[in-house]
Amino acid sequence: MKKFFKDKEHLVRMAALFAGGIALFVIARAVLVPKGFGLYGHYRAGALADNMAKPLVHAGRAACGECHTDKKDELSKGKHAGIGCEACHGALARHAADPSEVKPAKPEPKTLCLRCHTTNVAKPAKFPQIDPKTHMDGADCHGCHASHAPDKEPKP
Amino acid sequence: MEEALLQAVQGYMYPNEIELQWSILIVLYPFTTGLVAGAFILASLERVFNVEAVKPTYRLALLTALSFLLVAPLPLQLHLGQPQRSYEMYLTPHTTSAMAMFGFVYLWYLMAVLVLEIWLDYRKEIVLLSRSETGWKQTVYKVLTLGVDNISEASLKIDDRVGRFLTIIGIPSAFLLHGYVGFIFGSIKANPWWSTPVMPIVFLFSAIVSGIALVLLMYMATCFLKGIEINIPCVDTIARYLFYAFLIDFAIEMLDLIHRVYEADESFQSLDFMVRTKLYTSQILIQIVFGTIVPIGLLALTQLVKLTETARKGIYVLAAILTLIGIFAMRWNVVIGGQLFSKSFLGYTTYKMAFATREGLLPAILLMILPFGILWVLVKLLPPWHDEPAAGA
Amino acid sequence: MTSDRRDFLLTAGKLLLVTGPAAAFLEAAESGKEMEPKYRMADHYWGMIIDIKKCIGCGNCVRADKSENNVPLEPFYFRTWVERYHIEGGWSEHPDVDSPNGGYDGFPEKYPAGDGAKSFFVPKLCNQCAHSPCTQVCPVGATFETPDGAVLVDKSYCLGCRYCIQACPYGCRYIHPASETVDKCNLCYHRITKGLTTACCEACPTGARQLVDLKDPKDPVHEFLRTHTVQVLKPHMATGSKMYYANLDGTVR
Secondary structure, three states, X not given: OOOOOOOOHXXXXXXXXXXXXXXXXXXHHHHHOOOOEOOOOOOEOHHHHHHHOOOOOOOOXXXXXXXXXXXXXXXXXXXXXXXXHHHXXXXXXXXXXXXXXXXXXXXXXXXHHHHHHEOOOOOOOOOOOEOOOOHHHHOOHHHOOOOOOOOOOOOO | OHHHHHHOOEEOOOHHHOOOOOOHHHHHHHHHHHHHHHHHHHHHHHHHHOOHHHHHHHHHHHHHHHHHHHHOHHHHHHHXXXXXXXXXXXXXXXXXXXHHHHHHHHHHHHHHHHHHHHHXXXXXXXXXXXXXXXXXXXXXXXXXXXXXXXXXXXXXXXXXXXXXXXXXXXXXXXXXXXXXXXXXXXXXXXXXXXXXXXXXXXXXXXXXXXXXXXXXXXXXXXXXXXXXXXXXXXXXXXXXXXHHHHHHHHHHHHHHHHXXXXXXXXXXXXXXXXXXXXXXXXXXXXXXXXXXXXXXXXXXXXXXXXXXXXXXXXXXXXXXXXXXXXXXXXXXXXXXXXXXXXXXXXXXXXXXXXXXXXXXHHHHHHHHHHHHXXXXXXXXXXXXXXOOOXXXX | OOHHHHHHHHHHHHHHHXXXXXXXXXXXXXXXXXXXXXXXXXXXXXXXXXXXXXXXOOOHHHHHHHHHOOOXXXXXXXXXXXXXXXXXXXXXXXXXXXXXXXXXXXXXXXXXXXXXXXXXXXXXXXXXOOOOHHHHHOOOXXXXXXXXXXXXXXXXXXXXXXXXXXXXXXXXXXXXXXXXXXXXXXXXXXXXXXXXXXXXXXXXXXXXXXXXXXXXXXXXXXHHHHHOOEEOOOHHHOOOOOEEEEOOOOOOO
């Protein structure tokens, strides 16, 4: 045995160094791989919870309807029935969570209405669109249209 | 900066594509690993294929490879958004990702191939120096001996056999070290500039070309600096291998190009326009004309016409320098070029390279100088010249 | 014992002692966040229907998404954006496409009416691919396909290497400047697991965007897919995209 290793001792020591390095790696790996990794796939299972745990910024129209039943009713009768409340009123999860503390800002009609209803060549032809400069000489939208239930025909 | 980039967009780009994701640092990585693989393969010519003529460059090639390999991960670390998490590649490598291979292939090549081979080749000198040196230098050499003082004929013979074996497995390891980088680009179906099955092969052969050119230059430069005469059969042989490797590299790249032009798929018009305009200087002029055709022409000249030694040496230096510039340009054109056009094939953006930022030109320059600094230290520690007295003796 | 061996054992012992508290620290550092208790991943498989005939380019979806998901307002970073196509003569290999600030402020008119061009809007977002190329290339497993069909990012694990951004054929990923990690549309995972819809679908006034659950037999998606002309983007890439575009024109990239 001693004869076999006679001129190879340096190789044995190098091999031992390598073995030590590999052992260290295995130990480090056991310690450092995050808990739950590989449970559902090649990822940290905790990432699912991380993605689920973000705070809500929009409340969703169902939440608005819980308190504002009159507006909900009004909406359901008109052409804006399919539009969510926050589409016009902005994200209001904070208001839904604490209605008295957080008050939503009232949207400015002209800016808001024109965002959807200004004529644009790319919009579907059947979508109601007007040229804001010429339509009713640029009058305020609320003069003829109620926001939540715009009439089928504009009032004269 | 963002406003300037928006102005520089031609046509339409998906919004998230406007700013380039991979910078000059990512160009550096295939360039440096290419030099490593190429230098190693030149060294292996002598060890495995017994090309005696290139023996004078053997040790220098290995030390050069080691210097560049030590620097290779640095541009990547500098580029990462969260560099302190890079160890995750060792913990949970995703086996479907070519990039995940990096940690293991790198470590394998560094430790099991390069470091071992250098250590075995130098072991006799290391032991001698551990006996003759004094002070902290002696401690360094003693550590490197791993406490073994035996440099008998029998032990050196064993070293030689093991070293030869290591070189043999080193060759496919070098192929893997650089080939997988080619695959990182070549396997991305989303990017038609990158996606081609020949990418690993093109990368590998251009790596061999750049590595051989580098060793040629290093050898001639170090001979010049040390006042040693350049071994002419050695550089003639190296230049010949450079020529052959270049021909193969050029042929494969041309095959890919001709195929693209002929098939003219949906991406072709967009890429063609990009090459003619945005990449004209870096691709047509620098990479193809001055970086490939001219060096090939120069080397062909030395193969076909009998020239004086001085003329040949001059041509080799010029060809090697142009080659290195050309291969760098090739990496640039792949990495940066692949991000200049939109995946909608409707637009182009610009690469705005800063100077003194984390991913700017300055760190890139410093990272390219660093290997030479490391090489200087290595050469002092492990002199490559067998007939030279050891440092400090 | 020789002094070398004693030194070695002492050092090794110190290292061993350190691993204990290190492990404990790492466990504590990993978030103790809980999964949504009433949500079962196995009951859902998410997708979206986008009806081009209904999109009016108002940009509500872009604005809602940016506010819901903390997307920076600077240019270039969009989890969702809207493109406007304008095609002279109705068909072109090179359509005119623009997306001013992703559609965040709507689309100011720049084309004359009645010029015979075909024009429409196309909302874009992460396609939540079933065979996602971005997941394939992530070196560490920081992005992944969930069992319920969403492609998510693990922000605390991502290295920021940007490989996934290169691999996505649709250009839907970006690096978030605050965390220097990758971000993208995650289908408002925090909303859909609570029975709400995504922010973009919530804000869309015309119903052009609708979240669908392919595993729900009562979901209108099944009838919709049967009765409409539906495409996915870049079908030749075989990504398994689950964003079903209804009435999509062939010129769309």
